[in-house]
Amino acid sequence: MQRPALRQRLTAVLLLAPLLAFMLSFFVAPLVTMMKSAVSDPVATEALPRTAAALAGWDRANVPPAPAQSAFAADIRALRNDEQFGDLVRRLNSTQSGFRSLLGKTRRALDGTGAVDLAAIDPRWSETSWWATIADAVASPWTDKNLLAAVDLERNTAGNIAAMPEGASANRLIMIRTFVTAALVTLACILIGLPYAMVAASVEGWRRQILLGAVLLPLWTSLLVRTAAWYIVLQDNGLINAALKGLGLTSTPIPLMFNRLGVIIAMTHVLLPFMVLPIFSVLIAIPRNLMPAAASLGAHPLRAFLHVLLPLSMRGVVSGALLVFMAALGYYITPALIGGANDQMISSVIAYYATAAANWGMAGALGLVLLAMTILLYAVYIRLTAAEERSA
């Protein structure tokens, strides 16, 4: 019996190997690359290896001693590659502005050979602050700067973690906005989806088919098509405003788009099926004679509803809410197309850092935050559904 079992296992492993290799290369590796970009900062360490060694034991109270200064001069002279020099300038300038002119001037002055006096090239080299920035940059190829900046924190000059000055960064605000929007969408989905699933579970035959079909059809329809439809319906001279005007309810168009309301309406439409379907599948598993049983024991229909049906449907509501909230957190397309500048969620900010600003460190750090939140919610969801399968 041992051999066939082993052989079967081997076959299974061989069948799984192609997808496993594919997913490791094109799903896991990109995510790891992204996370690495959030915490890596190799530019200065690679460009200034001698300086890194020489500044390791520097006391930071006085200007670095002559050997460290000539190590730095040697590193700058060795930088033949303009691209690498440009990266170094950008890296140092992002911490302390002024490095662009300082390094450019220094590099030109160091063009020849022989010993040089850096302080004679530029008086700034006799101030410790410039050296401290270099020492920080070459200390390690890793950085927590982006991760801290993702939650509006930074290291002050003493190296301690502190809040960024007011108005310097809006990441925390955007995260709160993302959470609030996702929570409102989840709430709207519960308020519409729970009663709808109850109605669908209470009827049979073609009525149920229609109710479920109405949920499934949008689910199968392209997200772009649904977003385009809402764009057309919600615009200032769109259907809803035209109807309101026709009914004489308003004379000026009510702004329904490029604001939070439009984003929430369109996202609720997209995510509603993920709320209705789990609740419905829980409800149809409830024995049909339970409500009549409650009634026969003298419970008022409302009481039977509150004490029998509602608690039993809660499992579906919880899984639906987790699914909707999780999907809403990472939403990009709908806010990007229906929302205004003040409705952009964390995904839009990540996309901005990656495509417009080419700041991979910040894109990676915010991506890491979003990924961690999503995986956490997914783990809760898995645990809940696994517990249900065991208890079922």
Place this chain on the structure above:
Amino acid sequence: MTPLPILKLVFAALVILFLLGPLIAVLPLSLTDSVFLNYPIPGYSTRWFRELVTADSWRLSIVNSLLIGAGTTALATLLGTLAALGLRGRRASLVFSTLRTVFLLPMVVPAVVLGVGMQLMFSRYGLTNTYLGVIIAHTVVAVPFVLVNVSSALQGVDVRLEQAAASLGAAPATVLFAVTLPIALPGIISGALFAFATSLDEVVLTLFVAGPNQRTLARQMFATIRENISPAIVSAAAVFIVGTIVLSLAMLAVRRRLA
């Protein structure tokens, strides 16, 4: 007892209106002859459907979507079916169930996060701005659908049939191709259709990985809504909706025929 059913009816009708109304309401606009997306429609014409097949940007994007969709379907169906066979009947094993969870993760990971990672990594290997890169990116998010569909189809395959075939002297490969796969075929086909639909609708990864030459229909629609919305978008949407209905009818027919 009468008010409750009426309330139920009104509520259900309102939700159905919310779910289907916008989709149905915009379709007639695909036949407008004006450049605006407003009612009332001044006159009817097929100019925007003609625009889809004549304007280079739309025609190229439709061709690209079909090419990339076909590539994604082939790759995802192959990888997903093999893996579903490997995972079959091993729900109890911790290693295999963990693998299954990992394979399903692309459904959950936010597309923008995956897109940033793919752009960073793909650019190192020259995969950005290539058809292969886009097909690979789409396959990552399409494979879970194949895996789920084929796995559930395999659960419905009676092991005794395979044992019977084996006891009559069929080699394992013969059992697989003559018994298991034909029975699981509806699941494989609906998995493939899901993979195609996923690829057709994918925008975010395409934004990060594809270049102008790989612009897909969904990407083109995204750009149109964002930059200068025109009735061509509704014509494209109409094509999408008709395509969806045809695909779902095909799926139903396959299920019914093979069930």
